[in-house]
Amino acid sequence: MKKVMILSALLLSSSAFADERAEIMANNCAGCHGTDGIVENSALISIAGLKADVFIQTMQDFRNNERASTIMRNVALALSDDEIAAMAKYFEALPTGEEK
Amino acid sequence: MISRREFLSLAAAFSATAVLPAGSFAANKAKVVVIGGGVGGATFAKYLRRKAPDVDVTIIEQNPIYIRPYGSSEVLTGHVNMSDLEVNYDVLRNQYGIKVAIDRAIGLDADRKIIKTASGTDYAYDRLVVSPGIELNYERVEGYSKELAETKAPSGWIPGSQTSLLRDQIKTMRQGGTMLIVAPPNPYRCPPGPYERGALIAEWMQKHNPTGKVIITDPKDKFTAGNNFLLGWNRLYGYNIPMEFMDDMPDDVVEHSTPGMIDWIPGKDGGTPLTFDAANMSVKTEGGNIKADVINIVPPMKAGKIAQQFGLTNEQGWCPVNRVTFESQKIANVHVLGDASIADAMPKSGFAANTQAKVAAYAIAHLLAGDTPEQSPAFENTCYALAGSDYGFFVSAVYELRDGKISKKEAPGLQDLKATEAQRRLSAVYQQAWMKSFTEDCFA
Amino acid sequence: MKKLILSGLLLVATTSFASEQATQTTDWTSSSLRQAVSTRPAGDAIRGAKLNESLMCSSCHGKEGLPPTHRWPAVAGQLESYTYKMLLDYQSGARSEDNRANIMTAVADLMSEQDMSDIAAYYASLPAPTLAQQPVPALVTEGDKDRLITACASCHGLSGQGGIKGTPAIAGQTAETLKRALQMYRSGNRDSDLYSVMRQASQRLTSSEIDSLANYYSGTN
Ligand SMILES: Cc1cc2nc3c(=O)[nH]c(=O)nc-3n(C[C@H](O)[C@H](O)[C@H](O)COP(=O)(O)OP(=O)(O)OC[C@H]3O[C@@H](n4cnc5c(N)ncnc54)[C@H](O)[C@@H]3O)c2cc1C
Numbered sequence: 001m002k003k004v005m006i007l008s009a010l011l012l013s014s015s016a017f018a019d020e021r022a023e024i025m026a027n028n029c030a031g032c033h034g035t036d037g038i039v040e041n042s043a044l045i046s047i048a049g050l051k052a053d054v055f056i057q058t059m060q061d062f063r064n065n066e067r068a069s070t071i072m073r074n075v076a077l078a079l080s081d082d083e084i085a086a087m088a089k090y091f092e093a094l095p096t097g098e099e100k
Numbered sequence: 101m102i103s104r105r106e107f108l109s110l111a112a113a114f115s116a117t118a119v120l121p122a123g124s125f126a127a128n129k130a131k132v133v134v135i136g137g138g139v140g141g142a143t144f145a146k147y148l149r150r151k152a153p154d155v156d157v158t159i160i161e162q163n164p165i166y167i168r169p170y171g172s173s174e175v176l177t178g179h180v181n182m183s184d185l186e187v188n189y190d191v192l193r194n195q196y197g198i199k200v201a202i203d204r205a206i207g208l209d210a211d212r213k214i215i216k217t218a219s220g221t222d223y224a225y226d227r228l229v230v231s232p233g234i235e236l237n238y239e240r241v242e243g244y245s246k247e248l249a250e251t252k253a254p255s256g257w258i259p260g261s262q263t264s265l266l267r268d269q270i271k272t273m274r275q276g277g278t279m280l281i282v283a284p285p286n287p288y289r290c291p292p293g294p295y296e297r298g299a300l301i302a303e304w305m306q307k308h309n310p311t312g313k314v315i316i317t318d319p320k321d322k323f324t325a326g327n328n329f330l331l332g333w334n335r336l337y338g339y340n341i342p343m344e345f346m347d348d349m350p351d352d353v354v355e356h357s358t359p360g361m362i363d364w365i366p367g368k369d370g371g372t373p374l375t376f377d378a379a380n381m382s383v384k385t386e387g388g389n390i391k392a393d394v395i396n397i398v399p400p401m402k403a404g405k406i407a408q409q410f411g412l413t414n415e416q417g418w419c420p421v422n423r424v425t426f427e428s429q430k431i432a433n434v435h436v437l438g439d440a441s442i443a444d445a446m447p448k449s450g451f452a453a454n455t456q457a458k459v460a461a462y463a464i465a466h467l468l469a470g471d472t473p474e475q476s477p478a479f480e481n482t483c484y485a486l487a488g489s490d491y492g493f494f495v496s497a498v499y500e501l502r503d504g505k506i507s508k509k510e511a512p513g514l515q516d517l518k519a520t521e522a523q524r525r526l527s528a529v530y531q532q533a534w535m536k537s538f539t540e541d542c543f544a
Numbered sequence: 545m546k547k548l549i550l551s552g553l554l555l556v557a558t559t560s561f562a563s564e565q566a567t568q569t570t571d572w573t574s575s576s577l578r579q580a581v582s583t584r585p586a587g588d589a590i591r592g593a594k595l596n597e598s599l600m601c602s603s604c605h606g607k608e609g610l611p612p613t614h615r616w617p618a619v620a621g622q623l624e625s626y627t628y629k630m631l632l633d634y635q636s637g638a639r640s641e642d643n644r645a646n647i648m649t650a651v652a653d654l655m656s657e658q659d660m661s662d663i664a665a666y667y668a669s670l671p672a673p674t675l676a677q678q679p680v681p682a683l684v685t686e687g688d689k690d691r692l693i694t695a696c697a698s699c700h701g702l703s704g705q706g707g708i709k710g711t712p713a714i715a716g717q718t719a720e721t722l723k724r725a726l727q728m729y730r731s732g733n734r735d736s737d738l739y740s741v742m743r744q745a746s747q748r749l750t751s752s753e754i755d756s757l758a759n760y761y762s763g764t765n
Contacts (some may be wrong), residue, residue: 020462020474023450027458028498031451031538032530039540043533043646045615054613064369067612068603070515071482071494078498078511083478091313252587291582522600533643 022086025079029087038097049096052088059084118527128155129156130468133215133225135205135406137161139170139450140231142192143457143542149196152465158199159192160217166543169289170450171535172259173297176267177304179489182499185259191544202390208410210431227464229426230412230419231453232404234258234289236418240400242280243376252378253395259290269394270301276311277393282317282373284398287449290440291324292495292519295364299329300486302337302361315392316364317385319372324447325485325495325514330364330486337361352519373397397502403440410434423451423506424473425463426456435460444506446481454542473481477500483491484531492527493519565605572638572738577710580632581625585658595663607727617721621672626712627664631655632684638736641728673716673764675703681745683749691748696757699741704761710738719762726754 026037029047033039037048050058061067062076074086101104132148134141137159145157174180189200203221208214215223236255238246249255254262254269270279270369279301279542283294298314305312323329326345333339334353338360341353365371370387377384382391390500402408402417412419418438420429426441428434437460438453446452456479463473486492493515497508515527568736596602605611611621633639634652655663682688685702687695704715714722729736730746737743742755751755 019643021476021478024459024462024474025478028455029163029483030458030541031480032534034537035541035544039208039537041642041644042537043529043643044537045644050613061612068523068597068600070519070523070530071496074496074512075480075498078509520598520600521654522598522651525654526600526647529646529650533646536643 003034019090021085022083022090025083025091026087037094038092040097046048046093046096050091052085053091055088055091056084059088125520129154129221131158131224131465132154132225132227132229132468133157133223134229134231134455135215136231136233136404136438137166137189137192137200138231138233138438138445138453139168139542140233140453140457141229142166142189143454144229144231144437145198146192146196146542147458147461148465149198151462152468153197155465155468156199157197158201159189160201160203160205160223161189162202162204164188164202167259167260168450168539169257170538172263173293173300175259176256176270176297177265177300179300180268182259183265187539189543189544199465202515204234205406206409208431208434210410213334213433214301226433226468228433228434229437229460229464230404230407230410230428230440231442232406234401234403234439234448235405235408235417237400237402238397241373241376241397243378244397244399248376248378249397249399249531253376253381253397255399257293257396257398257401266396268392272305273309273393274438275309276310276313276420278313278315278391278395279394280383280390280392281314281316282376282395282397282399283316283320283323283371284400285319287448288398289523290483291447291449292329292483294318295323295326295329296484296487298362298364298366299333299337299490302333303488305339305511307360309401313361315390316362317371317373317383319367321368324483325493328485328493328515329487331517332491332493333360333362333364336488336491345489348517355523389425390529403436407436407440412436412440414442423501423504424459424475424477425467426460435464435510442479443479445497445508446479446506447495448480449483450538450542451478451483452481454538455481479506484527484534486528486531488528490528492529492531493524494527494531554686554762572736574584574738577629577738581628581710584628584664587624587661587663587668588598589665589669590663592662592669594661595655596666599659599663601663604647609667610673611718614718614720618673618717619667620670621666621716622664623706623710624664624668624715625710625720626662626706627667628660629710629717631660631663631738635660639732639734656741662680672705672713675715675761676763676765678760678763681753683753683757684760688748689711693748694745696745699745714761715765717761719758722761723754726757729752 033047038046059076059090062069062072065073111192132155134145141159143518145159148155149157159188167185168187172185175182192198204218206218210289215224236257238244238249244358249262254266256263256266281294281298294316314461330341330345331349334341338356339362340356358451369429370385373383375384378515382389383395401417403413407413412430421427421436422466423440426435426437428436437457439448459477459479466473482494482496484492484494494518495514497513499506499511584608604616605619610618631652634648637649639645640649683693684696687693699711700706700714701708705715708711726746726749729742732743735743
């Protein structure tokens with residue numbers, strides 16, 4: 001058993017746990033914005049690959065209604081600045097899928 | 101001593117002794133077995149394989165095709181067909197390398213960490229995940245039973261033949277007839293569900309049975325997104341909003357002079373259901389008898405039967421879990437997800453099951469690797485709801501752990517009652533879009 | 545990844561989610577289009593600016609017609625007649641290339657012809673983006689005679705400013721919108737263009753040509 005654990009520890013991809021909380025938070029967006037932030041053929045929009053500064057600005061604009069929204073104001077108000085910044089970094093690094 | 105090859109062929113023959121010990125062969129892979137390939141189970145399996153590609157994941161699911169409950173009320177109005185609710189396991193199998201065994205789990209040997217199934221196969225696990233959904237307690241409404249639900253007064257809360265029966269009953273109901281929905285007590289799967297169902301049927305009646313009526317009788321005095329529903333009903337179906345709900349309502353609320361198509365009887369007005377009289381097609385409530393042409397009873401519910409059989413439930417019938425790992429507080433190495441689990445402030449919804457499953461997948465990846473999971477996970481829920489097909493709203497929240505409990509983070513949780521028509525329209529568009537994006541996130 | 549997503553879509557039958565519009569529309573003829581556009585009510589840009597916010601258009605297209613992220617189309621400086629036509633097309637369901645169009649169908653459905661004209665006037669009143677100095681792809685100025693591709697500039701103007709026989713301005717449009725437009729015309733999913741002009745103009749373009757055209761027309765000062 002011990003051996004199993006060590007083995008599987010090695011087999012987890014090395015970057016698997018880098019800034020994991022940001023990733024866990026970002027996973028919560030996937031029901032609407034798609035796994036890894038990509039959703040195709042949908043009224044909902046992909047968020048993978050958004051530049052971090054654009055992402056942060058967008059979330060702030062949602063919060064204070066500078067940018068009108070249906071649901072994102074509520075989502076953005078529930079997130080702290082740090083959480084938004086961490087997710088901004090996370091989504092910026094995700095490939096966009098669309099632009100090849 | 102038997103050779104490895106012989107051992108494997110024995111296993112293939114489902115010999116009772118041919119239990120594959122966890123991690124013995126095949127590069128010493130850790131084994132995770134998932135009971136239930138619904139929202140929680142499928143999402144869990146997918147995200148675990150993404151996170152820890154070397155873990156061997158097997159889903160044991162009793163039905164070859166999943167029929168999604170979310171969106172299933174749209175079958176009742178013909179907006180979608182039964183077959184549109186079907187989701188298969190091809191992508192989980194082919195792209196994620198998840199084994200999906202169509203079989204029913206029937207027994208647990210927690211000491212030896214083995215699951216027994218109806219086909220006679222034994223599955224060994226290092227970690228077991230149980231996401232069996234709900235069991236409907238028909239008999240808790242006196243006079244009601246599973247048999248009556250399948251022939252006379254369907255519930256349709258686990259979609260399937262009851263859903264199509266209910267659809268056919270509504271379709272063939274006499275002009276001017278009454279459809280009665282009996283809402284359940286808390287907690288239950290999909291809190292806005294019964295009210296959305298009532299609204300969609302009222303909308304359908306406006307076209308096909310304009311003198312028909314929908315009555316919702318309820319043991320509760322309020323419900324999720326209640327104000328949004330009451331406002332939508334007022335605007336669309338002539339419903340008159342009770343005084344105590346009038347705070348914060350926008351100016352266009354009107355007092356209708358004739359009774360509308362939809363009525364809601366809360367517990368304090370006698371709405372609590374007592375007995376179902378199948379012969380007379382009526383429900384006796386605390387307030388009196390309600391006769392109807394079509395009766396849809398959503399009975400009280402508990403965690404899926406297998407969770408009860410395994411001893412994972414508490415006295416109320418739900419499964420207490422550790423909120424970081426979703427490991428059962430009753431049985432070690434067994435985790436419970438989705439509707440069956442006790443997740444504090446989170447509702448029993450598909451969205452909730454999906455985000456819980458991801459947190460559990462990451463936690464279990466760590467546990468299998470012998471280290472510590474992230475101790476402050478985050479969850480999210482959104483339930484979109486419709487008061488009409490162009491009239492959408494939602495309840496939403498982000499959750500974190502506070503004092504070991506899942507708690508809602510401070511933020512508005514509902515669509516503003518003063519939302520513009522454009523916002524309501526767009527929410528209805530997103531409700532439909534979510535059905536697809538969400539299904540893909542769980543199953544593809 | 546791409547493959548995975550596509551096969552993911554297969555798992556839900558195309559009819560599964562009733563969000564797809566099934567509206568049947570009659571195709572434009574040159575006279576019906578001319579008629580619709582020329583008899584529109586006169587646009588009031590000030591009222592249009594207000595509608596841009598109250599109908600939530602600004603959430604995606606920006607308060608000044610420039611989108612908050614590159615995922616949405618720019619509408620600043622667009623020709624009035626084109627914005628008006630697009631809104632008519634969305635409202636009737638004639639433009640519904642995929643589920644993303646459902647957004648526009650839902651909001652256009654709330655609009656009167658007066659509203660459409662006012663918004664069109666507002667967008668036209670905003671400064672249009674201009675193209676940066678950059679190497680011009682031959683397809684823009686020359687087209688490709690061998691493959692019967694007409695130069696884009698012959699219809700959209702030398703600087704992509706539009707206005708020739710009802711063509712839209714495309715200079716300064718976001719790359720993603722340009723790519724989507726060309727792909728959707730090419731596949732025939734976007735099919736409300738009069739006489740199939742854009743379906744034909746895009747028919748023989750390769751994906752890398754679409755990319756370079758999108759890069760060119762999205763390159764602004
Ligand atoms: C009308 C209606 C509308 C809804 N709308 C929404 C909505 O808009 N948004 C939302 O978020 N949620 C919605 N929901 C709720 C959502 O569908 C559930 O919360 C979600 O499916 C719960 O996931 P789960 O994994 O716990 O259970 P399920 O998805 O029910 O999966 C359980 C699976 O376990 C299998 N199983 C059970 N026992 C065994 C066994 N012994 N062996 C093998 N397999 C077994 C079952 O066959 C099933 O496939 C709605 C529900 C209803 C009824």
